[in-house]
Amino acid sequence: MACGGAAFPRRASVPRRRRFQFPKLPKPRITASMCLYQFLIAVRSEGQNLTNEDGETTSHLMGFFYRTLRMMDNGIKPIYVFDGKPPQMKSGELAKRGARRAAAEVSLKEAQEAGEQENIDKYTRRLVRVTKEHNTEVQQLLTLMGIPFVVAPAEAEAQCAALAAAGKVYGAASEDMDTLTFGTPTLLRHMTYSENRKKPINEVSYEQVLEGLEMTKETFVDLCILLGCDYCESIRGIGPHRALALLREHQSIENILASLDPDKFTVPEDWPYAEARRLF
DNA sequence: ACTCTGTCTCAAGACGGG
DNA sequence: TTGAGACAGAGT
DNA sequence: CCCGTCC
Numbered sequence: 267m268a269c270g271g272a273a274f275p276r277r278a279s280v281p282r283r284r285r286f287q288f289p290k291l292p293k294p295r296i297t298a299s300m301c302l303y304q305f306l307i308a309v310r311s312e313g314q315n316l317t318n319e320d321g322e323t324t325s326h327l328m329g330f331f332y333r334t335l336r337m338m339d340n341g342i343k344p345i346y347v348f349d350g351k352p353p354q355m356k357s358g359e360l361a362k363r364g365a366r367r368a369a370a371e372v373s374l375k376e377a378q379e380a381g382e383q384e385n386i387d388k389y390t391r392r393l394v395r396v397t398k399e400h401n402t403e404v405q406q407l408l409t410l411m412g413i414p415f416v417v418a419p420a421e422a423e424a425q426c427a428a429l430a431a432a433g434k435v436y437g438a439a440s441e442d443m444d445t446l447t448f449g450t451p452t453l454l455r456h457m458t459y460s461e462n463r464k465k466p467i468n469e470v471s472y473e474q475v476l477e478g479l480e481m482t483k484e485t486f487v488d489l490c491i492l493l494g495c496d497y498c499e500s501i502r503g504i505g506p507h508r509a510l511a512l513l514r515e516h517q518s519i520e521n522i523l524a525s526l527d528p529d530k531f532t533v534p535e536d537w538p539y540a541e542a543r544r545l546f
Numbered sequence: 547a548c549t550c551t552g553t554c555t556c557a558a559g560a561c562g563g564g
Numbered sequence: 565t566t567g568a569g570a571c572a573g574a575g576t
Numbered sequence: 577c578c579c580g581t582c583c
Contacts, residue, residue: 303565308558309582316583324583325559332560332582363565391558392565441567458559503575505550530576 305329313387346415347422447490497542499534
């Protein structure tokens with residue numbers, strides 16, 4: 267569930283920042299159920315989620331309710347986009363995730379026995395899982411509030427980008443740089459703490475990014491793959507600077523691979539970069 | 547000297563009273 | 565989970 | 577700004 271599909275700022279209370287600071291570009295990652303997840307993790311009192319009389323969690327509803335009101339107050343009309351099915355995940359990743367989870371459960375039990383409140387909180391958070399019910403409850407709330415939402419066929423980020431590209435919304439709000447790779451004309455970062463005065467909303471223009479990097483959509487996608495995305499590995503030893511330099515010189519991953527010194531850089535075996543490229 | 551990796555840390559929402 | 569920031573250490 | 581409260 268990506269947190270914000272999109273927005274129509276009426277009066278620009280949206281500060282603009284145009285420059286794309288390349289070296290700070292984080293590795294793109296899919297952060298699917300981020301809002302929901304964050305609310306469940308953060309909205310707590312004494313280590314517990316807020317609940318109704320029957321003990322059912324209400325943290326996520328509180329979070330969505332207040333955040334949406336705040337956006338409306340600021341003239342922003344959100345359209346929420348929920349994640350559909352994510353693309354296949356490698357069984358290795360799933361196993362790792364399961365192992366981490368099990369480890370956290372063990373640690374939680376230890377902390378409980380030792381009565382270490384801090385650790386109890388820590389591991390409880392680590393075990394938070396977003397359920398189907400959480401999703402439907404939030405959707406119900408949004409319906410009652412008259413706030414539109416869509417369920418994406420696959421990844422929310424891709425859907426956000428599509429909505430923005432089609433001109434249905436002002437932009438795609440996400441922390442995830444992949445949204446840009448999916449081709450949203452405008453990416454809004456830090457929408458969540460806009461009024462929270464920590465960081466200004468960061469408006470990134472796809473066009474200006476391409477211009478600034480002197481890249482085409484195609485080379486930009488290749489760049490993002492080189493930097494590491496969720497769909498495949500990246501090449502060890504190649505970070506932002508080298509990736510950019512190499513693409514400037516060779517224009518595509520294929521050409522780079524052909525000229526890369528195999529003694530210095532090892533490319534992952536059966537590297538599915540082409541497949542990753544298709545997904546963008 | 548610069549770039550990249552690994553490892554560590556920390557926080558994670560929103561509100562309002564004082 | 566994620567992201568950010570800081571830092572040490574190794575590779576180019 | 578900090579910190580307790582929200583359920």
